[in-house]
Amino acid sequence: xTRWRMLVDNERGVALVLSLMILLVLTGLVLAFLxxxxxxxxxxxxxxxxxxxxxxxxxxxxxxxxxxxGLGDGNNTWTxxxxxxxxxxxxxxxxxxxxxxxxxxxxxxxxTFTVSIRNDWQSSDNALTGETTADANAATDVxxxxxxxxxxxxxxxxKTLEVxxxxxxxPPFPGAVNxxxxxxxxxxxxxxxxxxxxxxxCSSNCDNAxxxxxxxxxxxxxxxxxxxxTQSNVGVTYESRxxxxxxxxxxxxxxxxxxxxxxxxxxxxxxxxxxTTGLNAIGADSSLNPSVMQSFLSKLAAFPGTTILQSxxxxxxxxxxxxxxxxxxxxxxxxxxxGGASCTLNQTLDLGSRSDPKLIYFRGELDTSSxxxxxxxxxxxxxxxxxxxGILVVExxxxxxxxxxxxxxxxxxxxxxxGAGFRTxxxxxxxxxxxxxxxxxxxxxxxxxxxxxxxANRFSVRNSTQNVNMVQFMRALHTMSSWREI
Amino acid sequence: xxxxxxxxxxxxxxxxxxxxxCAVIAFVMAGLLGMLQSGQQSYLVGSHKVxxxxxxxxxxxxxxxxxxxxxxxxxxxxxxxxxxxxxxxQTGSALSASSFVIQNxxxxxWDGSSGISASGxxxxxxxxxxxxxxxxxxxxxxxxxxxxxxxxxxxxxxGVDATALTIASGINSLTFSYLDSSGAGTTTPANARTVxxxxxxxxxxxxxxxxxxKVLVTMTDSVRLRNRQN
Numbered sequence: 001x002t003r004w005r006m007l008v009d010n011e012r013g014v015a016l017v018l019s020l021m022i023l024l025v026l027t028g029l030v031l032a033f034l035x036x037x038x039x040x041x042x043x044x045x046x047x048x049x050x051x052x053x054x055x056x057x058x059x060x061x062x063x064x065x066x067x068x069x070g071l072g073d074g075n076n077t078w079t080x081x082x083x084x085x086x087x088x089x090x091x092x093x094x095x096x097x098x099x100x101x102x103x104x105x106x107x108x109x110x111x112t113f114t115v116s117i118r119n120d121w122q123s124s125d126n127a128l129t130g131e132t133t134a135d136a137n138a139a140t141d142v143x144x145x146x147x148x149x150x151x152x153x154x155x156x157x158x159k160t161l162e163v164x165x166x167x168x169x170x171p172p173f174p175g176a177v178n179x180x181x182x183x184x185x186x187x188x189x190x191x192x193x194x195x196x197x198x199x200x201x202c203s204s205n206c207d208n209a210x211x212x213x214x215x216x217x218x219x220x221x222x223x224x225x226x227x228x229x230t231q232s233n234v235g236v237t238y239e240s241r242x243x244x245x246x247x248x249x250x251x252x253x254x255x256x257x258x259x260x261x262x263x264x265x266x267x268x269x270x271x272x273x274x275x276t277t278g279l280n281a282i283g284a285d286s287s288l289n290p291s292v293m294q295s296f297l298s299k300l301a302a303f304p305g306t307t308i309l310q311s312x313x314x315x316x317x318x319x320x321x322x323x324x325x326x327x328x329x330x331x332x333x334x335x336x337x338x339g340g341a342s343c344t345l346n347q348t349l350d351l352g353s354r355s356d357p358k359l360i361y362f363r364g365e366l367d368t369s370s371x372x373x374x375x376x377x378x379x380x381x382x383x384x385x386x387x388x389x390g391i392l393v394v395e396x397x398x399x400x401x402x403x404x405x406x407x408x409x410x411x412x413x414x415x416x417x418x419g420a421g422f423r424t425x426x427x428x429x430x431x432x433x434x435x436x437x438x439x440x441x442x443x444x445x446x447x448x449x450x451x452x453x454x455x456a457n458r459f460s461v462r463n464s465t466q467n468v469n470m471v472q473f474m475r476a477l478h479t480m481s482s483w484r485e486i
Numbered sequence: 487x488x489x490x491x492x493x494x495x496x497x498x499x500x501x502x503x504x505x506x507x508c509a510v511i512a513f514v515m516a517g518l519l520g521m522l523q524s525g526q527q528s529y530l531v532g533s534h535k536v537x538x539x540x541x542x543x544x545x546x547x548x549x550x551x552x553x554x555x556x557x558x559x560x561x562x563x564x565x566x567x568x569x570x571x572x573x574x575x576q577t578g579s580a581l582s583a584s585s586f587v588i589q590n591x592x593x594x595x596w597d598g599s600s601g602i603s604a605s606g607x608x609x610x611x612x613x614x615x616x617x618x619x620x621x622x623x624x625x626x627x628x629x630x631x632x633x634x635x636x637x638x639x640x641x642x643x644x645g646v647d648a649t650a651l652t653i654a655s656g657i658n659s660l661t662f663s664y665l666d667s668s669g670a671g672t673t674t675p676a677n678a679r680t681v682x683x684x685x686x687x688x689x690x691x692x693x694x695x696x697x698x699x700k701v702l703v704t705m706t707d708s709v710r711l712r713n714r715q716n
Contacts, residue, residue: 040536047543090617124611124619127594130560130567138617147613166563298565304715481563483712484555486612 049157052111054485056152057161059102060113064148065480067094068117068165070473076169077141082119085138090118091149099153111154117146117165128482129164144169148480164482168299170410170472171292173433174285175225176266176463179449181290181414181438184226184238186245189454191252191259197221197266198275200431200464206354206408212431212462219273221463223266223281227289233442239284242450246279266463290439293414297395301361303479311364311374311397315343318376321384321403327351329386335376351388354408358390359476364397370417370447371398378403381425381457391471394418401426408432408464409471416440419448424455432467530699534689538656538703541687545639545654550709552588552628553681557713560594567598571675572711573664576629580673583661585631586681592624602626607645632660637688658686658702665708667716682708 073080085092097115101107120126120143121135128147135142144167151160176197179186199218205211226238234241246260261278268276269283300306311317311333318335322328333345352358364374374397377386381403389408396415404427411430413420414437422428436449452459471477499507557572576585593608595601607623614620625645632639637657640650665680666672686704693699 040540043540044543047547051547086617088617089615090613091615118613122613122619124609124621127592127609127611128560130562130564130594164560302563302565302567304563307716479563481713482558482560484558485551 045155046157049155050159052154053152053157054159054161056102056111056113056154057150057159058152060097060100060115060150060152061148061161061163061480061483063100063113064094064097064115064117064150065163065165065478067097067115068146068148069475069478072167072473075142076167076472077144078117078119078146078167079139079141081117082139082141082146085119087138090121090138091116092118111152113150113152115148115150117148120145120147120164129166130482149486160486162482162484162486163480166303166479166481168296168303168477168479170468170477171296172287173221173225173410173435173463173468174283174287175222176433176461177224177450178226178288178433178435178437179238179242180225180227180285180288180293180435181449182441183231183233183438183443183449184241185419185443185445185448185450186242187448187451188245188260190452190456190459191256191263193263193452193456193458194460194462195223195264195266196460196462197223197281198463199466200462201466209406209429212464215465218465220267220275222269222283222285223264225283225285225288228284228286231441234445237284239282242282243279246282288435288437290437293412293435293437294439297393297412297414300359300393300477301363303476304481305476305479306359306361308361308363309349311362312339313337313365313367313372314339315345316364316373316376316397317345317362319349319378319386321378321386322348323384326385326387326406327353327389329384335373351386351392352390354389354470356389357409357470357474357476358388359393359474360388360390361393361395362397363395364415364418366396367417370419370443372417373398373400374418376400376402377405378426381427389467389470390474390476394420401428403427405429408467410468411435413437414439417443417447419451421448421451421453422456422459423451423453425457426453426459427457428459428461430461431464432471433463434461527697527699530693531696531701534691534693534699534701535703537689538687538701541654541656542685542703542705545657545660545687546683546685546705546707548641548653549630549639549681549683550707552630553709554712556588556590556711558590558592559596559713560591561596561598561601562713567596569714570596570602571678572714573678573681574675576631579675581662581664581675581678583663584634585629586662588628588630590626590628592626603645605644632657632662634659654687656688656690656692658688660685678711679714680708680710682706 082092093116099112099114102110119135119138119141120129121138125134129145146165148165149162177195198220199215200212201215202212226242230237231241248257264281265277266281268274268280270280314337315333316335316337317333319329328348331347331349334343362375375394383403385404387406391409392411394413399413399420401422406429409432412435417440420436438449561567562569574587575581576587591602592610603626607625609621610624611619611621625643627644629642638652639654641653642650661684663682664672664678666677667679684706686702688702
């Protein structure tokens with residue numbers, strides 16, 4: 001047998017070679033399958049992570065909005081939050097919102113979000129904010145409009161959302177009671193009431209009226225403020241028009257007149273650093289006028305979150321107190337209108353509280369006869385009380401106060417052929433500011449912008465910067481719009 | 487002679503031995519075949535399910551992303567500006583279950599009655615972290631349509647895409663429905679605030695039965711229009 005033949009016939013050791021070859025092939029196959037099946041979960045995980053990052057960014061927007069609402073300087077702008085912003089580095093991270101985590105969830109388990117803002121100062125920004133003029137530079141906010149951007153990050157996936165945040169700045173309120181419209185017809189038929197332009201504040205138990213004290217550190221406002229100028233249909237100044245309600249007339253003798261004058265107290269127009277009672281506490285100030293108020297209300301009404309309650313002459317609205325729930329009265333629209341049985345509205349309306357102030361916006365309709373009551377408060381003495389906080393607006397309709405009403409914040413009655421009447425048996429406490437603003441010049445005499453009835457049980461309006469600020473920084477005066485993913 | 491040496495001297499197997507061996511092997515192979523078939527079926531169903539799920543996830547993710555942005559309108563918070571309809575029908579006046587149009591106003595020119603582009607492109611600006619503004623051209627109308635004949639979902643950004651582009655295929659059924667601000671169903675464009683997507687997908691090579699890899703995956707999602715608050 002040749003050596004070659006011996007070599008071919010010798011099969012010893014072939015099993016090892018074959019085993020190794022088969023093992024190699026099988027290993028290759030297993031690895032290939034593993035890589036394919038491992039890819040699918042990775043794709044799913046990436047999708048899940050991206051989704052989570054997006055929700056984190058949404059959470060960031062809400063957190064950032066809440067933060068921005070509470071921030072502001074003396075002009076209610078966000079300039080303080082833009083400190084250090086430049087054209088090349090415009091984004092400023094909001095306090096405590098840099099790589100923030102969801103409550104109770106660690107960054108490793110829940111991811112993080114970062115929220116920053118920038119000013120609108122570039123010409124192209126108007127297309128995104130809807131404003132007609134942008135600010136001058138990256139660091140100074142004047143128009144109270146900023147961009148807010150939130151970036152959510154989870155497991156390396158990031159998503160960024162951007163919105164525009166706007167603030168409606170309250171107009172100035174130069175007096176506790178303001179009658180700054182085109183007419184300032186005032187009727188005061190009671191001798192003992194309380195209109196006080198000094199600044200009232202409260203530190204605790206603020207639902208108790210006795211807890212509110214005068215803060216001498218803050219400058220006082222007028223007890224009653226009017227616009228500068230002359231009321232065209234009677235040819236006297238607005239100031240004189242209001243002051244005439246405090247003089248002697250008919251059954252009101254000198255003593256009666258003096259009692260009325262002693263019921264008002266505020267900034268002394270002859271010495272603005274001091275306070276006084278009497279007619280010098282009634283002053284003219286053009287900072288609040290129909291145009292300023294209209295601009296504010298238009299902005300407020302256009303905010304996407306604002307709900308306007310429509311009161312009509314056919315179905316005028318009335319708020320009736322609910323027993324034990326002064327801030328959750330019943331709103332009906334069957335207050336003597338021509339609509340009769342068709343006016344079926346009957347719902348609970350939340351008037352808010354100091355910790356959760358609300359915007360309550362009633363809109364009526366044009367009534368050139370001046371007799372339309374857009375909103376009546378309460379049914380009369382002895383009925384359940386109404387109490388709320390925030391900003392109450394009655395536009396294009398009279399406000400008729402009949403019951404017991406307590407309000408922390410601002411009450412505004414404005415529009416054409418309107419007025420506010422505090423009627424027999426009513427009890428009124430407003431801490432903040434009250435405005436009765438007629439926008440229609442030449443309304444017939446006898447229809448008053450501010451009417452205080454002889455038998456009103458109590459009427460108290462006090463200036464409170466604390467409550468005005470509470471309203472300024474409430475959620476309803478802010479809006480988050482132009483939501484987009486970038 | 488040792489037993490080992492005796493074994494090496496065997497000349498062959500008897501017929502009976504061969505038959506027994508064949509029978510044993512046949513039994514073993516039959517069992518293995520069954521296992522292989524069920525394994526293959528499981529693999530087919532599993533991979534088809536993954537494929538269908540991916541299709542559904544991607545389609546829904548894309549839809550959700552753009553519907554959320556829908557109705558982008560910088561001027562709508564201004565006084566006297568009535569918002570335009572964020573979701574409109576592709577044809578007719580009532581919202582359809584198979585298609586819809588997302589309307590945006592990227593360049594903030596809507597004035598309450600006109601200003602949104604129905605055909606061309608507009609500037610779409612984004613500022614980066616360094617303050618640099620990037621402007622791209624985007625269409626303000628995006629049409630999403632489901633073709634039940636081909637099982638595809640198409641997207642066309644007017645002004646950017648000359649024709650509708652397929653973004654997902656293998657769709658067994660897709661239905662859009664619309665809710666108003668109180669959560670009630672509506673087909674009125676002005677009232678639509680939420681879009682509900684009900685999607686069923688299948689693999690590209692759908693089997694005739696489960697044993698041959700037939701799979702249907704159903705997902706539902708509802709998306710609130712973030713730019714329409716009330």
